[in-house]
Amino acid sequence: MNKIKSLDDLRKIKADVEGKMKLREHSENAENLVQIKVAMATCGIASGAKTVMDFLVSDLDKRNIPAVVTQTGCMGYCYAEPTIEVTKPGEEPIVFGYVDTKKAEEIITKYILTGELVDGIIPVNYEKIEDKKN
Amino acid sequence: MDTKYKMYLLVCGGTGCRSSQSNVLEERLRKHLKENKLENEVQVITTGCFGFCEKGPIVKVQPDNTFYTQVTPEDAEEIIKEHVIKGRQVQRLLYKDPDKKEIVHDSKHMGFYRKQLRIALRNCGFINPENINEYIARDGYAAVAKCITEMTPQQVIEEMKKSGLRGRGGAGFPTGMKWEITSKSPGDQKYVVCNADEGDPGAFMDRSILEGDPHSVVEAMAICGYCIGADKGLIYIRAEYPLAIKRLKIAIQQAQEIGLLGKGILGTKFNFDIEIRYGAGAFVCGEETALIRSMEGGRGESTLKPPFPSVSGYLGKPTNVNNVETFANVPVIINKGADWFNKIGTEKSKGTKVFALAGKINNVGLIEVPMGTTLREVIFEIGGGIKDGKKFKAVQTGGPSGGCLTEKHLDLPIDFDNLVKAGSMMGSGGMVVMDEDDCMVSIAKFYLDFTVEESCGKCAPCRVGNKRLYEILDRITHGNGKMEDIDLLRNLSKVIKDTALCGLGQTSPNPVLSTLEGFYDEYVAHIKEHRCPSGRCKDLMKYEINPENCVGCTACARNCPVNAITGERKAPHTINQELCIKCGACIEKCKFNAIFIR
Ligand SMILES: Cc1cc2nc3c(=O)[nH]c(=O)nc-3n(C[C@H](O)[C@H](O)[C@H](O)COP(=O)(O)O)c2cc1C
Numbered sequence: 121m122n123k124i125k126s127l128d129d130l131r132k133i134k135a136d137v138e139g140k141m142k143l144r145e146h147s148e149n150a151e152n153l154v155q156i157k158v159a160m161a162t163c164g165i166a167s168g169a170k171t172v173m174d175f176l177v178s179d180l181d182k183r184n185i186p187a188v189v190t191q192t193g194c195m196g197y198c199y200a201e202p203t204i205e206v207t208k209p210g211e212e213p214i215v216f217g218y219v220d221t222k223k224a225e226e227i228i229t230k231y232i233l234t235g236e237l238v239d240g241i242i243p244v245n246y247e248k249i250e251d252k253k254n
Numbered sequence: 255m256d257t258k259y260k261m262y263l264l265v266c267g268g269t270g271c272r273s274s275q276s277n278v279l280e281e282r283l284r285k286h287l288k289e290n291k292l293e294n295e296v297q298v299i300t301t302g303c304f305g306f307c308e309k310g311p312i313v314k315v316q317p318d319n320t321f322y323t324q325v326t327p328e329d330a331e332e333i334i335k336e337h338v339i340k341g342r343q344v345q346r347l348l349y350k351d352p353d354k355k356e357i358v359h360d361s362k363h364m365g366f367y368r369k370q371l372r373i374a375l376r377n378c379g380f381i382n383p384e385n386i387n388e389y390i391a392r393d394g395y396a397a398v399a400k401c402i403t404e405m406t407p408q409q410v411i412e413e414m415k416k417s418g419l420r421g422r423g424g425a426g427f428p429t430g431m432k433w434e435i436t437s438k439s440p441g442d443q444k445y446v447v448c449n450a451d452e453g454d455p456g457a458f459m460d461r462s463i464l465e466g467d468p469h470s471v472v473e474a475m476a477i478c479g480y481c482i483g484a485d486k487g488l489i490y491i492r493a494e495y496p497l498a499i500k501r502l503k504i505a506i507q508q509a510q511e512i513g514l515l516g517k518g519i520l521g522t523k524f525n526f527d528i529e530i531r532y533g534a535g536a537f538v539c540g541e542e543t544a545l546i547r548s549m550e551g552g553r554g555e556s557t558l559k560p561p562f563p564s565v566s567g568y569l570g571k572p573t574n575v576n577n578v579e580t581f582a583n584v585p586v587i588i589n590k591g592a593d594w595f596n597k598i599g600t601e602k603s604k605g606t607k608v609f610a611l612a613g614k615i616n617n618v619g620l621i622e623v624p625m626g627t628t629l630r631e632v633i634f635e636i637g638g639g640i641k642d643g644k645k646f647k648a649v650q651t652g653g654p655s656g657g658c659l660t661e662k663h664l665d666l667p668i669d670f671d672n673l674v675k676a677g678s679m680m681g682s683g684g685m686v687v688m689d690e691d692d693c694m695v696s697i698a699k700f701y702l703d704f705t706v707e708e709s710c711g712k713c714a715p716c717r718v719g720n721k722r723l724y725e726i727l728d729r730i731t732h733g734n735g736k737m738e739d740i741d742l743l744r745n746l747s748k749v750i751k752d753t754a755l756c757g758l759g760q761t762s763p764n765p766v767l768s769t770l771e772g773f774y775d776e777y778v779a780h781i782k783e784h785r786c787p788s789g790r791c792k793d794l795m796k797y798e799i800n801p802e803n804c805v806g807c808t809a810c811a812r813n814c815p816v817n818a819i820t821g822e823r824k825a826p827h828t829i830n831q832e833l834c835i836k837c838g839a840c841i842e843k844c845k846f847n848a849i850f851i852r
Contacts, residue, residue, distance in 0.1 A: 123513040126521045127399050130390065137391035144262055144380070147317035160341040177260055189260070190318040191341035 142181075146188050154180075154187040154232055157205040161194035168220065169202035175221040176204070179228060187232075197242055206231065215242040259297040261338060264314040266379065268303030268465050269458070269497050275327055276311035282330030283313075287338070296338055302466015304379035305620035306366055309349065314379070319360035322347040352616060352638060366617050369636050371598070373606045374422075374582040375622045378466030383501050386508040389469040395514050397588035398476045402524045407437060407481045414481075414584070416592035418604030423449055423540075423577030424655065424681050424757070426603070426670040429584075432574060436482040436564040439572035444484035446475045447568065447575045449545060450491035450498070453537035454653030455704060456612040457684035460578035462620050463608070464491070464498035467582065468505035472528060474581035476515065477588065479526045482574050487528040490545050492535040502530060537654070537708035541756050542567075542575040544710060555710040556756030577682065579608055599625035603669035607680065613650075613687035614641045623668075630664040633687060644689040648772065652681030654701045654708075655761030657768025658694065677768045679761070693790035694773040695780055699727040701765040709758060716759030719750040723766060732793040735781040743770065789851055792836040796852040801826035803848035810840035810849060 124130050138145075146153055158164070158173040173191060180187045197203045200217030206227065207213040216227060217240050230236040265271075265280045280298055287293045304312045309323035313333065320343055322333070329347060336342045349358045351365070358364050372378070381388035389395070401410045415430030436444065448471060452460040464471065475487040491499055506528050509515040517525045531549045538544045539554040546568050548554040567573025583605060587595045596604045603625040609632065612618055616638030623632060629649060633639070640646050648658040657678035659666070666672050670680050688697065702724040711717045723746055726739050747763030754760045770777060779785045786794040799810075799819075804826040811819040811827055818834040821827030826848075829840070841849045 123511075124520065125513060127403055130395060130399055130520065133387060134390050134393075134396070137387040140258075141388060141391045143259070144316050147319055148380075150317065150319065158341075160339075162340075173260070178258070181258070188317040193340055193342035 142186075143188070146186055150188045152209050154185065154209070155207045156187060156189045157192045157195075157207075158189065159193070159195045159197070159201065159203045159205075160191035163194060163198040164201045164203070167201040172202050172204065172219050172221060172224050175224050176228075179225065183228070185228070185232065200242060203242065208232070208235075216240045217242045259295060261296045262316040263296060263298045263333070263338075264301045264316065264379065265298060266302075266304050266310060266312040267300035267383075267497075268307070268310075268462055269495075270303070270307040271311035272497065274311050276325075278327040279311055279313070279325055279330055282327045283334065286331050286334040290334060290339060292334070292338060299382045300384070301380060302378040302383050303375075303462040303620055304361075305370075305375070305462075305622075306364075306617065307619040308617045312379075313347075314361065319362060321349055321358070321361040321364065323349045365638065366619070366621075366636055369627065369631055370622055371606050371624050372622045373586050373595075373598075374463060374470075374579050374608050375466070375620070376586065377470065378462060378620075381467065383466050383468055384504050386469060386505065386512060386514075389467070393589050394469055394585070395473055395509075397585035398473050398480070398514070399520055400588060401477050402480055402522050403520060407483070410477065410481050410588070411437060413588065413592045417587045417595040418592075418599075418602075419580065419583055419587060419595065420603060420670060421577055422579035422583075422607065422680075422682065423575075424652075424679070426680060429576065429580055432564060432576070433478060433481045435562075436572050436574040439565050441572040443486070443569075443571045444482055445568045445571060445573040446478045446482065446484045446487040447542075447545070447549075447563075447573055448475055448487065448489040448578060448581055449540060449542065449575055450489055450495070450578050451533050451540035451545060452492065452495075452578075452682065453535070453540045453708070454682055454684045456610060456686050457653060457682055458610050459608040459620065459683045461495050461498050463578050463582050464495070465501055468498075468501045469509065470582045470585055471502075471578055472505050472509055472515070474584035475528060476519070476526045477584055478574055478576065478581070480524055482572070484574070485525040485527065487526065488531050488549060488568065489528060490531045490533055490539075490549055492533045492539075494535045499530065499532075506530070536710075537704070538710045538756075538758050541758055543756065545575070546573065553710070555712045556758070558755060579683070600667060600669040600672075602671055607668065607683055609683045609685045611637050611685050611687070613685075614644065614689040614692070615639070615687040616641055625669045626667040628665050628667055629659065632668070632685070633664070637687065640687065640689050644691065646687070647690050647692055648688045648694065648697075650678075650686040650688065650697065650701075650765070651684070652679035652761075652764070653684045654704050655679060655757065655764055656681045657764045658688070658697065658772055659768075660772040677771055678764070691788050691790065693731070693786050693788040694769040694776050695727060695731055695786075696790050698765045698769045699724065699731060702727055702762070705758065705762040709762075713753075713755035713759060715750045715753040716755065716762065719746055719754075720759070720762050722746060723750070723763060727766070730777065730780050731786070731791045733780065733784040733791075735777075737778075737781055739781065740770065740774075740777060795836050796831060797829050797834055797836060797838075797840060798850060798852055799827050799829055800848050800850060803846050805846055805848075807845070809843045809845070813839050813843045815839060 205215045313322040419429045420426040543557045544554045563573040608622045709716045806824040818830045
């Protein structure tokens with residue numbers, strides 16, 4: 121371990137570790153942040169949900185957008201996988217379907233940052249899957 | 255090294271959860287992560303106590319805040335396969351609200367956490383206590399840095415005074431004032447002592463802080479050292495706290511390696527280092543003068559005050575003794591400011607208090623609430639009420655020095671002064687809840703038994719007086735008490751309180767006085783009617799068989815460990831009272847409700 125010889129040294133360590141602990145810190149007050157759930161059941165994983173999740177985590181981090189990305193089980197929109205649900209603080213959740221990294225980028229740039237809606241929204245209804253297919 | 259984890263599994267590494275194998279659980283979680291090649295995405299972290307000891311071991315999953323309870327090593331695989339890989343919570347491990355019978359998905363929505371405010375416990379259950387960097391990331395050591403680089407000792411003392419922080423070790427002495435007195439005491443060498451003796455039965459607040467966030471105490475001791483002009487700190491901790499000792503040692507070593515303890519801290523002229531001293535687990539050694547004698551290698555006996563330790567303490571030098579929890583509050587006060595702190599709490603008691611909830615309460619565990627929270631909120635909302643739907647009878651606060659508070663005190667806002675007014679005291683924060691089955695005379699006897707054991711024996715009022723109190727209580731519980739005994743208890747209590755040498759004897763009659771006050775009728779029932787209303791005192795109980803219900807099945811006779819029950823098959827049995835040891839085995843076995851207690 122390097123010795124801390126000044127206040128600046130201490131601040132440097134703090135800034136460094138803080139970044140690594142950001143996620144844990146954020147999850148303590150998730151309701152005030154953008155929350156993204158990625159459907160990661162078999163169908164989601166098969167269609168690339170993991171890549172999307174990795175992208176979301178690193179891209180949000182790069183842009184310094186405080187957000188909490190979690191995975192959930194199957195949301196029931198297997199036909200439209202990968203799907204993600206985005207909840208901005210104080211707003212209703214919105215579900216996006218067929219999300220690849222390109223779409224994910226668009227969702228961050230447009231919906232999360234400016235509130236502009238993008239294609240691929242699945243009307244949120246938690247009824248049966250059959251209803252949605254029609 | 256620079257991995258970005260996407261998920262964290264926080265596993266409680268407190269003493270309670272450890273004893274139910276949380277360390278094995280942790281190993282398994284790691285193993286299954288590795289098998290699934292997830293070790294670089296998901297990190298397992300050992301934390302300090304989450305407080306919800308009733309349902310340990312606890313695993314908290316972040317970022318989704320899932321709160322798993324009573325997790326066994328066997329559950330590790332399912333957590334990884336289901337939650338981590340497929341994103342599905344393991345339903346059977348989630349906490350179920352006992353009232354609403356609903357599953358609670360995350361800790362935020364648990365009644366247990368809703369009313370809590372965590373200042374002293376801010377890092378417990380969040381950081382890895384064995385990693386100084388995680389402490390630093392949460393503003394750790396920023397307070398001591400601010401003090402020694404930007405403030406004069408007097409300015410820090412003023413801030414502490416303004417915060418209104420009072421000692422959490424029992425008496426509630428204003429911390430800033432104590433620091434000021436010690437700083438002004440002349441002496442070539444001074445000492446900072448942390449009192450981690452924690453001898454109250456049922457208390458584990460200080461242990462949990464040391465296990466979950468040892469650096470907060472290390473940092474605060476350095477701040478205190480700066481204020482009073484000491485370069486040496488001593489932590490007096492009981493040897494029965496091996497995990498707390500281990501984490502403290504790691505914390506001290508890490509702070510030394512990184513240069514936050516030692517000579518010329520942060521490039522200033524300030525030197526400070528800490529040593530650990532071990533106690534053998536004697537209650538009286540928590541009393542500051544006895545503690546100092548013990549650290550000096552002498553017998554753990556109290557000495558007369560004054561002189562106070564602030565003037566003449568360890569090796570006769572000015573010594574500032576503070577409690578673990580008191581220290582844990584200090585860095586936050588410096589970081590957030592006295593004005594922030596003194597807005598929390600009541601007029602004369604600022605901030606929060608950590609309590610260890612124990613006894614007949616649903617959520618046994620560790621909690622921290624703002625001063626001024628009522629007993630009702632603590633017991634019924636946070637504590638989840640009384641076990642098995644029984645009726646609340648009393649709550650004992652302040653340990654052997656405190657008293658029993660009753661129903662009528664439930665809406666009392668908890669603070670130092672209110673508890674004293676009600677005939678108890680804050681003490682270090684143990685709270686033992688009693689229900690209708692507890693006999694209050696026996697409770698008083700239990701605490702006196704403890705005091706008699708723990709008295710150092712130096713002064714007669716404590717050594718002899720408490721023994722006599724115990725004997726009187728003992729004969730009352732055996733049905734041999736007289737009404738005069740009540741006056742005797744009252745008088746003797748008063749004399750002991752007035753004449754004992756130290757705080758131990760000065761407060762030891764409190765359990766007697768407060769139960770006499772709140773449960774006078776119970777004393778009378780024992781004495782006049784030879785009856786224990788709660789059915790606890792064995793000598794006042796008689797097991798009998800109702801011949802009308804007894805069918806002579808012989809189940810009771812066969813299970814009686816002392817062969818006290820006799821009778822013909824298919825004919826009513828009888829119990830020989832001479833032989834009966836009142837163990838209750840017969841009642842349990844009887845299917846015909848034929849055995850009853852008189
Ligand atoms: C019998 C007895 C036992 C005590 N035990 C403890 C203890 O275990 N821990 C503690 O911090 N203070 C204990 N105290 C209080 C200490 O004497 C002292 O007041 C305290 O450590 C000062 O710290 P504070 O101002 O931060 O509360 C005890 C006092 C008495 C009379």
